Amino acid sequence: MSTLGGASAPPADLVLSGGHIPLKTKLRRAERMRKITAFGLVAPLLFFVMLTFVIPIGAMLWRSIDDTEFRHVMPHTVAVLADWKGTELPGEDAYRALATDLAAARDAGTAILVARRLNYDVNGLRSVIMTASRKADGSAENIKDSMIALDPRWGQIETWGAMKRARGPLTSFYLLSSLDMTRDATGSIHATPSDHAIYVDVLIRTFRISLTVTLLCLALAFPVAYLMSTQPPKVANILMILVLLPFWTSLLVRTAAWVVLLQNEGIVNNLLIWLGVIEKPLRLIYNSIGVHVAMTHVLLPFMILPLYSTMKAIKPHYMRAASSLGAPPAVAFVRVYLPQCLPGIAAGCLLVFILAIGYYITPALVGGAADQMLSYFIAFFVTDSVNWGMASALGAVLLGTTLALYAVYNRLVGGSGIKMG
Amino acid sequence: MKKQLVSFFAVAGVALCCSAAPAAARDLTVVSWGGAYQDAQKEVYFGPFQKATGVKMTDEPWDGGVGALRARVQGGSATWDVVQVESEELAIGCEEGLFEKLDWSKIGGKDAYLPSAVNDCGVGAIVYNFVLAYDGDKLKNGPKSWADFFDTKKFPGKRALRQGPKTNLEIALIADGVKPQDVYKVLATDEGIERAFKKLDSIKSDLIFWKAGAQPPQLLASGEVVMTSVYNGRIAAANEKDHKNFQVVWDGSLFTVDSWVILKGTPNLADAYKFLDYVGKAEVQKALPTKIAYGVTNKKAGDLIDPAILANLPTAPKNMANVEKVDDAFWLENLDRLTERFNKWAAK
Numbered sequence: 001m002s003t004l005g006g007a008s009a010p011p012a013d014l015v016l017s018g019g020h021i022p023l024k025t026k027l028r029r030a031e032r033m034r035k036i037t038a039f040g041l042v043a044p045l046l047f048f049v050m051l052t053f054v055i056p057i058g059a060m061l062w063r064s065i066d067d068t069e070f071r072h073v074m075p076h077t078v079a080v081l082a083d084w085k086g087t088e089l090p091g092e093d094a095y096r097a098l099a100t101d102l103a104a105a106r107d108a109g110t111a112i113l114v115a116r117r118l119n120y121d122v123n124g125l126r127s128v129i130m131t132a133s134r135k136a137d138g139s140a141e142n143i144k145d146s147m148i149a150l151d152p153r154w155g156q157i158e159t160w161g162a163m164k165r166a167r168g169p170l171t172s173f174y175l176l177s178s179l180d181m182t183r184d185a186t187g188s189i190h191a192t193p194s195d196h197a198i199y200v201d202v203l204i205r206t207f208r209i210s211l212t213v214t215l216l217c218l219a220l221a222f223p224v225a226y227l228m229s230t231q232p233p234k235v236a237n238i239l240m241i242l243v244l245l246p247f248w249t250s251l252l253v254r255t256a257a258w259v260v261l262l263q264n265e266g267i268v269n270n271l272l273i274w275l276g277v278i279e280k281p282l283r284l285i286y287n288s289i290g291v292h293v294a295m296t297h298v299l300l301p302f303m304i305l306p307l308y309s310t311m312k313a314i315k316p317h318y319m320r321a322a323s324s325l326g327a328p329p330a331v332a333f334v335r336v337y338l339p340q341c342l343p344g345i346a347a348g349c350l351l352v353f354i355l356a357i358g359y360y361i362t363p364a365l366v367g368g369a370a371d372q373m374l375s376y377f378i379a380f381f382v383t384d385s386v387n388w389g390m391a392s393a394l395g396a397v398l399l400g401t402t403l404a405l406y407a408v409y410n411r412l413v414g415g416s417g418i419k420m421g
Numbered sequence: 422m423k424k425q426l427v428s429f430f431a432v433a434g435v436a437l438c439c440s441a442a443p444a445a446a447r448d449l450t451v452v453s454w455g456g457a458y459q460d461a462q463k464e465v466y467f468g469p470f471q472k473a474t475g476v477k478m479t480d481e482p483w484d485g486g487v488g489a490l491r492a493r494v495q496g497g498s499a500t501w502d503v504v505q506v507e508s509e510e511l512a513i514g515c516e517e518g519l520f521e522k523l524d525w526s527k528i529g530g531k532d533a534y535l536p537s538a539v540n541d542c543g544v545g546a547i548v549y550n551f552v553l554a555y556d557g558d559k560l561k562n563g564p565k566s567w568a569d570f571f572d573t574k575k576f577p578g579k580r581a582l583r584q585g586p587k588t589n590l591e592i593a594l595i596a597d598g599v600k601p602q603d604v605y606k607v608l609a610t611d612e613g614i615e616r617a618f619k620k621l622d623s624i625k626s627d628l629i630f631w632k633a634g635a636q637p638p639q640l641l642a643s644g645e646v647v648m649t650s651v652y653n654g655r656i657a658a659a660n661e662k663d664h665k666n667f668q669v670v671w672d673g674s675l676f677t678v679d680s681w682v683i684l685k686g687t688p689n690l691a692d693a694y695k696f697l698d699y700v701g702k703a704e705v706q707k708a709l710p711t712k713i714a715y716g717v718t719n720k721k722a723g724d725l726i727d728p729a730i731l732a733n734l735p736t737a738p739k740n741m742a743n744v745e746k747v748d749d750a751f752w753l754e755n756l757d758r759l760t761e762r763f764n765k766w767a768a769k
Contacts, residue, residue: 112516123758127750130516196761201768264579265644286629286645364632369584369767377764384585385756386487 057399064392067171069117070163073110074101078167086161086185092144095154099147100138102129120387121162121173128153161185174393199377203397206373207405209291209363210356216296217303217352218345225307225344229314240308247301255362258294259285262366290366298362299355303348310344346413350406357402374398448477449692452504454679455482457658461712470699476692487513494519494685502687503696505546511680512749515542521683527694528701529719535736537746538718543680544697547709548716550735550744551588552674554656555648556641557666563648567596567673570648571624578647581640584630586763587752588675591745592650593620595673601745608751614759618766630767641667653735657714669733671740677747678718710734 071078076097084090105111111133119126128151135150137143148155165173165183176182176189180197183189191197228239246254261267262285269281284290314337322332360375374394381391451467453459459482467480481501483489487510493499506514514520520542525531531539538545553570555563564576570592582589591604597620599607607613621628629646631637637651638659653674656667681700683693699705703721710717710726716736723736731737735744 109518112513115516119754120757123755126754195765196758198761198764198768202764205768259639263643263645364584365636369628369630369764370769372584372764380585380760381757383486385760387757390757 060392061396061399062392063388064174064396065170065172067117067166067168067173067389069113069168070166071168073105073108073114074098074163077101077163081160081164081167084160084164086157086164086187089144089155089157090160092142094160095144095147096138099132099136099140099143102133102136103138106133106136117166118162120389121165122158125153125159125162128159157185171389174389175396177390178393178397199374199394199397202372202374202377203401205371206357206375206398207401209288209295209371209373210353210359212292213295213299213356214303214349214353216292217300218349220296221300221303221307221348222345225304225311228304228308229311230316243301243304246297251298252361252365254298255294255365258290258297258366262290262293285366287368288371291363291371294362294366295356295359299352302351302355306347306351307341307344310341310347314340342413350409354402357398447500447688448479449503449689449696450501451478451480451696452483452501453480454485454505458713458715461709465708465712466700466705469705470696474695474699476695478692478696485510487517487519490514490519490684491517497686499684499686501684502689502693504682504684505679506543506682507679508677508747509749509753511540511543511682512753514682515540519682519685521685521687521690521693523683523697524694528698533701533703533720534718535720537676538678538680540680543682544701545678545718546681546700547679548676548718548735549679550653550671550674550676550740551650551747552653552656553648553670554637554641554651554653554667555670556644557668559644560647560668563668564670565672566670567592568598571596571620573624573627576647579627579629579645580624581629581631581637581646581649583650584632586759587756588650588747589621589763590614590617590759591675591747592673593617596620601673601675601743604745605748605751614762618762621766638663638665638667641665653733654714657733671735672743674735674740674744675747676735676741676744 077094080090080094080097084094102111102114105114111130115126115129115133118129132147132150132154140146144154153159161184164185164187165171172183177192178199180192180200181189182192224239224243228236228243231239259266263269264281264283266284268284269278272278273281284293318336318340319332322336323329327335357373358375359373360379363371363373364376374397378391378394378398381387381394453462459480463480467478470476471478483504485507490504490506490510491514493501511520522541523544525539528544534545535548538548553564553567557563560576564570564572569576570580582592590608591601594604594607594613594617595601597616608617629640631640631649634652634655637649638655640646640649642659642663642665653669656669659665660667681697683690683697687693701719703719703725706717706719706722707725709715710730714733716734718736723731723738726734732739734740
């Protein structure tokens with residue numbers, strides 16, 4: 001059949017239309033026009049996404065490795081540092097280059113940039129640099145001795161190590177720090193001293209809380225969504241409004257409401273005491289219980305909605321068919337109903353989990369000091385300590401781990417298995 | 422369409438050139454913290470200043486942050502002249518050269534002001550304290566010092582402190598017997614930091630940490646905690662608006678100063694000095710504390726303020742007897758590492 005058809009049909013480019021232009025060319029033109037139109041329609045969105053999403057995230061990632069401040073202000077020192085091995089203090093020439101740069105920085109008013117950058121690395125260097133720049137003189141004699149006399153820190157290899165790490169133009173300092181690692185003066189990588197190694201723990205905590213919240217949401221949302229999908233429209237609509245109502249309330253208001261409910265003399269504790277369940281108020285807030293409760297409540301609609309839309313599409317006669325074929329309700333549910341819900345479950349879990357890992361204000365208001373998630377530290381570096389490099393690096397670590405987890409998740413669930421409704 | 426575009430650009434061009442040229446002709450712009458505080462300033466400072474001097478001025482609110490000031494000064498088109506900044510912004514901005522170095526002879530001389538209100542680049546506007554507060558209705562015989570804050574036998578119950586190491590390490594050391602004026606000397610050593618964390622550790626299971634300044638009065642009001650660290654202004658506001666009987670312990674409290682600065686390169690320099698001179702006068706400043714519970718910085722203002730109001734101000738002599746100023750230089754250097762350390766401690 002196919003050979004017959006193939007043999008009898010003339011080659012496509014020989015088919016001529018009225019205007020003597022080969023049909024294939026005409027088709028290609030029409031196709032191109034369609035593509036251009038389609039692109040034209042998508043272009044505003046593409047432009048918008050580039051401007052508000054790709055470029056800012058790119059800039060954020062770039063900031064976590066960009067390190068040019070020191071380099072611009074201290075060119076002579078950077079040149080000297082290139083040959084320095086980091087095993088012993090550099091010689092007089094290096095101190096002369098340093099003093100020359102510091103004197104120039106003082107006159108240009110840029111010493112503070114160097115002081116700030118080095119202080120990120122070794123706390124206390126801020127004032128050491130500012131004092132040194134006030135007195136720096138590149139043409140004096142015995143600069144090494146006089147600088148060490150001025151502040152013993154100039155006689156420590158670690159101070160030079162910090163300058164070496166800051167010499168740019170790219171740095172691994174911020175990313176290593178946000179993984180609790182540090183480079184010493186010779187360039188080899190070590191673990192951060194345990195007193196300051198917090199970010200890996202915080203990252204694990206962030207994922208642990210997010211995962212627990214996701215599972216709690218799933219457990220609570222599934223029956224609600226099921227109920228909504230099986231009720232007549234009138235009842236379902238009322239339920240839907242009840243689900244959406246808190247969704248339209250400000251996040252801060254909902255968080256504050258939980259403070260009122262969960263505090264020591266709050267409604268929940270008073271009720272339990274009145275019922276005689278407990279004698280002394282339970283600690284329900286300013287600890288991880290508060291964080292889990294408030295976050296689960298805030299994120300619940302994001303689980304209910306995709307579940308509902310999936311369940312709504314499951315036809316009731318599948319279940320009837322299963323039971324008429326002899327499956328008990330539990331088996332029918334697990335083998336017929338649940339598999340059809342999976343796309344909704346997958347979408348809801350992903351949505352809730354991804355929203356949860358970025359949570360900041362809820363844990364800050366209802367959590368304890370040991371329940372803060374990674375975003376808290378990002379906010380700290382942006383607003384309190386104005387250390388954009390660290391903030392970006394923590395952001396990059398969060399983004400990277402999330403993407404990696406998403407890849408694993410995608411493998412397990414299968415890309416086509418996610419349905420947003 | 423094209424014609425419209427051309428005329429649009431023409432209008433925009435005219436607008437640009439004309440707004441850039443007579444920059445010097447704009448009114449003096451004073452920027453402060455907004456809200457109830459700026460309303461009080463309008464009434465006490467901004468209105469009377471225009472009447473007294475004939476200088477035209479406008480006022481704007483801002484949310485703080487050196488970045489905002491940096492962008493305005495370095496961008497070259499600053500529309501602000503005088504800004505009220507926190508002490509940390511004062512320190513950073515002065516080092517970065519964002520502010521005019523003040524000519525003190527134009528604003529009454531350094532001696533007219535409290536020593537802590539005098540800085541190369543700024544003159545203090547208000548003084549406020551980080552104090553220990555408790556509910557006087559619940560604790561008849563309340564705590565007298567930070568040492569009592571750490572005494573869970575005498576005063577059982579939860580306590581609240583601010584999230585993070587800043588102010589908490591100082592409080593821990595003062596509670597441990599360090600004199601307020603020596604706190605930063607002790608904190609500068611590793612042993613001092615160990616000592617502070619050890620002290621905090623002694624009441625760790627009874628501690629709650631707050632994040633927003635509005636939380637501590639709420640924590641006290643709901644009975645969640647028996648005492649808390651808090652800004653004194655919040656307590657005064659709660660007592661006044663919500664008719665609470667919150668008590669403040671001034672002894673060993675930490676204070677800080679917000680300052681007026683003049684942004685570098687302002688075209689209204691002379692008017693800016695006139696403004697600072699005016700708001701620095703004792704007879705002008707004396708009216709501010711009647712509106713809001715902040716201390717003012719002119720040494721003579723205290724004598725002019727009603728003693729009943731003065732008693733609740735950070736600048737009352739008896740309240741200032743044993744206090745220490747929050748050391749911004751220390752925190753600028755050490756905040757990152759100590760925050761890490763604090764969170765390590767908290768997670769243990």
